[in-house]
Amino acid sequence: MEIFRGRRLWIESRMIRLPNGIEKKRVIVHPSNAVAILPIDGERCKLLKQYRYAIDQYIYEAPAGTMEMGEAPLQTAHRELIEETGFAAQKMQEKGFIYTTPGYTDEKIFLFEARDLSPSREYGKDEDEIIEVVDVAISDLSAMVRDGTIIDAKTICLFHHCFGC
Amino acid sequence: MEIFRGRRLWIESRMIRLPNGIEKKRVIVHPSNAVAILPIDGERCKLLKQYRYAIDQYIYEAPAGTMEMGEAPLQTAHRELIEETGFAAQKMQEKGFIYTTPGYTDEKIFLFEARDLSPSREYGKDEDEIIEVVDVAISDLSAMVRDGTIIDAKTICLFHHCFGC
Numbered sequence: 086m087e088i089f090r091g092r093r094l095w096i097e098s099r100m101i102r103l104p105n106g107i108e109k110k111r112v113i114v115h116p117s118n119a120v121a122i123l124p125i126d127g128e129r130c131k132l133l134k135q136y137r138y139a140i141d142q143y144i145y146e147a148p149a150g151t152m153e154m155g156e157a158p159l160q161t162a163h164r165e166l167i168e169e170t171g172f173a174a175q176k177m178q179e180k181g182f183i184y185t186t187p188g189y190t191d192e193k194i195f196l197f198e199a200r201d202l203s204p205s206r207e208y209g210k211d212e213d214e215i216i217e218v219v220d221v222a223i224s225d226l227s228a229m230v231r232d233g234t235i236i237d238a239k240t241i242c243l244f245h246h247c248f249g250c
Numbered sequence: 251m252e253i254f255r256g257r258r259l260w261i262e263s264r265m266i267r268l269p270n271g272i273e274k275k276r277v278i279v280h281p282s283n284a285v286a287i288l289p290i291d292g293e294r295c296k297l298l299k300q301y302r303y304a305i306d307q308y309i310y311e312a313p314a315g316t317m318e319m320g321e322a323p324l325q326t327a328h329r330e331l332i333e334e335t336g337f338a339a340q341k342m343q344e345k346g347f348i349y350t351t352p353g354y355t356d357e358k359i360f361l362f363e364a365r366d367l368s369p370s371r372e373y374g375k376d377e378d379e380i381i382e383v384v385d386v387a388i389s390d391l392s393a394m395v396r397d398g399t400i401i402d403a404k405t406i407c408l409f410h411h412c413f414g415c
Contacts, residue, residue, distance in 0.1 A: 089253045091277050096261060101303040104380050112256050113304050114279055137352040138266040139278050144352060183403045185351045187302040187309060215269050230410055238348045238403040245395055245406050
């Protein structure tokens with residue numbers, strides 16, 4: 086049964102059958118899939134300081150966005166990087182994907198590492214995106230995670246995939 | 251406006267006011283907050299191979315669970331570790347928290363590192379939890395993230411917080 090259908094999110098309640106045969110009614114949230122991109126420029130990377138209404142807070146995040154209808158993850162990555170940071174990337178390397186909360190949603194975020202950046206003329210944030218681009222030394226990222234400055238899950242996962250630890 | 255209210259999840263649609271004054275109608279998903287725990291035993295740690303109906307797949311995850319009413323994160327961590335792995339921890343160290351997807355939900359997962367493990371008599375999985383405990387060498391975790399064996403966001407974040415990189 087459909088509970089809600091919005092532009093980028095639909096929610097259903099349905100009977101699920103577990104591998105052990107048990108049947109339960111469960112709610113599943115289906116957001117659009119998304120991408121997150123870590124733009125790297127030498128020893129530094131670009132993050133966003135972004136206002137998130139769901140938590141009424143500004144947080145540090147990697148550039149990210151949802152896939153439009155018909156878009157492949159790589160296309161979304163190029164588009165969102167330009168829209169959110171004003172930089173285009175010559176190299177966009179796929180770094181796998183994560184499930185954000187597989188307990189109740191099938192949302193997948195595809196991860197990308199962007200390099201060879203240059204300013205783009207197509208810069209254009211959506212009016213409801215409250216974003217500031219910040220330049221951060223890669224050597225500072227681990228400390229920023231440990232001290233709670235970076236608390237966004239996809240961003241921390243990107244660090245793991247881009248820096249191999 | 252409330253769209254749905256379940257036992258562990260409620261969903262609302264409401265007008266939000268951004269810091270730039272723009273008002274928009276948005277859906278916000280409010281799951282219960284949760285904890286995730288990495289139980290460490292010397293050079294190895296315990297993960298779960300767990301069936302997740304939202305993605306119809308078995309995935310590797312750190313033990314985790316939602317906070318019951320009135321429960322503090324530390325209590326949930328001790329309880330869930332026992333329920334899901336059959337091991338109790340003498341030491342349970344707080345490792346901060348993450349937001350799973352701050353784009354549309356305020357869900358927070360508190361992270362813990364568990365040590366000094368011993369078998370517990372209180373072992374008891376919920377009937378709808380399809381779980382197998384697996385022992386993994388800590389030195390294998392990075393490769394398991396990179397090759398896509400571990401795709402669960404909270405689990406990857408835990409590695410970052412527990413192993414400092």
